[in-house]
Amino acid sequence: xxxxxxxxxxxxxxxxxxxxxxxxxxxxxxxxxxxxxxxxxxxxxxxxxxxxxxxxxxxxxxxxxxxxxxxxxxxxxxxxxxxxxxxxxxxxxxxxxxxxxxxxxxxxxxxxxxxxxxxxxxxxxxxxxxxxxxxxxxxxxxxxxxxxxxxxxxxxxxxxxxxxxxxxxxxxxxxxxxxxxxxxxxxxxxxxxxxxxxxxxxxxxxxxxxxxxxxxxxxxxxxxxxxxxxxxxxxxxxxxxxxxxxxxxxxxxxxxxxxxxxxxxxxxxxxxxxxxxxxxxxxxxxxxxxxxxxxxxxxxxxxxxxxxxxxxxxxxxxxxxxxxxxxxxxxxxxxx
Numbered sequence: 336x337x338x339x340x341x342x343x344x345x346x347x348x349x350x351x352x353x354x355x356x357x358x359x360x361x362x363x364x365x366x367x368x369x370x371x372x373x374x375x376x377x378x379x380x381x382x383x384x385x386x387x388x389x390x391x392x393x394x395x396x397x398x399x400x401x402x403x404x405x406x407x408x409x410x411x412x413x414x415x416x417x418x419x420x421x422x423x424x425x426x427x428x429x430x431x432x433x434x435x436x437x438x439x440x441x442x443x444x445x446x447x448x449x450x451x452x453x454x455x456x457x458x459x460x461x462x463x464x465x466x467x468x469x470x471x472x473x474x475x476x477x478x479x480x481x482x483x484x485x486x487x488x489x490x491x492x493x494x495x496x497x498x499x500x501x502x503x504x505x506x507x508x509x510x511x512x513x514x515x516x517x518x519x520x521x522x523x524x525x526x527x528x529x530x531x532x533x534x535x536x537x538x539x540x541x542x543x544x545x546x547x548x549x550x551x552x553x554x555x556x557x558x559x560x561x562x563x564x565x566x567x568x569x570x571x572x573x574x575x576x577x578x579x580x581x582x583x584x585x586x587x588x589x590x591x592x593x594x595x596x597x598x599x600x601x602x603x604x605x606x607x608x609x610x611x612x613x614x615x616x617x618x619x620x621x622x623x624x625x626x627x628x629x630x631x632x633x634x635x636x637x638x639x640x641x642x643x644x645x646x647x648x649x650x651x652x653x654x655x656x657x658x659x660x661x662x663x664x665x666x667x668x669x670x671x
């Protein structure tokens with residue numbers, strides 16, 4: 336348990352344990368086993384249920400602190416039903432609700448499990464939020480209850496103009512989705528870009544480099560993890576998010592690129608369907624490899640086009656992905 340006072344508000348969170356690069360918020364045995372299994376890449380166990388130690392701990396904290404608001408995040412939303420009789424307002428920050436796998440050139444496969452049980456859990460909460468609009472729509476359609484999107488709020492960053500050397504940038508962690516995205520871009524897009532702009536460089540930043548071959552085609556630089564991303568974005572002419580598989584919701588790499596005001600080329604998986612209409616000239620969406628390569632090449636060849644897109648990207652970011660856009664609905668609920 337840690338507690339502190341922020342302004343006139345006191346907050347407390349569960350103690351954490353850090354294993355390698357990951358931080359876990361629970362000492363529940365199943366969670367700890369899953370943490371170790373994930374580090375060793377072994378199939379994870381089910382952690383949807385909570386043991387008596389978890390429930391006892393939560394009751395003690397409620398008695399000790401008598402909170403006005405209890406925020407239940409992700410799996411902890413399972414506590415909402417049994418906390419319904421407490422004096423506190425219960426907010427369920429559910430995150431993803433359905434397990435959704437999406438791939439380009441295939442129909443979306445929606446894997447919905449235990450919907451009745453989860454709906455029953457969330458019915459006791461005073462407010463339910465998700466981190467993507469698809470889950471909000473699905474939940475509201477099934478239950479008739481209003482819910483909110485609480486997104487990833489990024490601060491706006493002001494950076495200098497890129498250098499003369501044309502640089503294409505990809506930033507990503509070592510995940511199967513990122514590895515597949517890079518294979519698609521390197522194999523099907525980069526050759527055409529390099530032919531159109533032989534002096535261009537493709538910089539790959541992040542732990543995703545660990546899964547790449549040591550030798551890459553001409554013009555590709557594997558940087559690896561860096562301490563500060565701002566210099567990378569400052570030197571980039573174009574940022575790419577060539578997603579070919581993934582889940583619902585806004586993608587971190589997309590929002591991050593827009594927060595730096597960079598010209599961005601992504602696929603339809605990079606932006607939620609409702610946001611594509613608002614995207615306008617703030618980014619380019621291309622699912623076809625040739626069209627993706629053409630869009631990147633156009634940005635490298637035309638500074639005026641790039642500047643116009645960067646200005647539109649800044650406007651798009653403020654409207655959809657800024658801290659205000661992400662958290663305003665939740666903060667207004669707290670005010671009420």
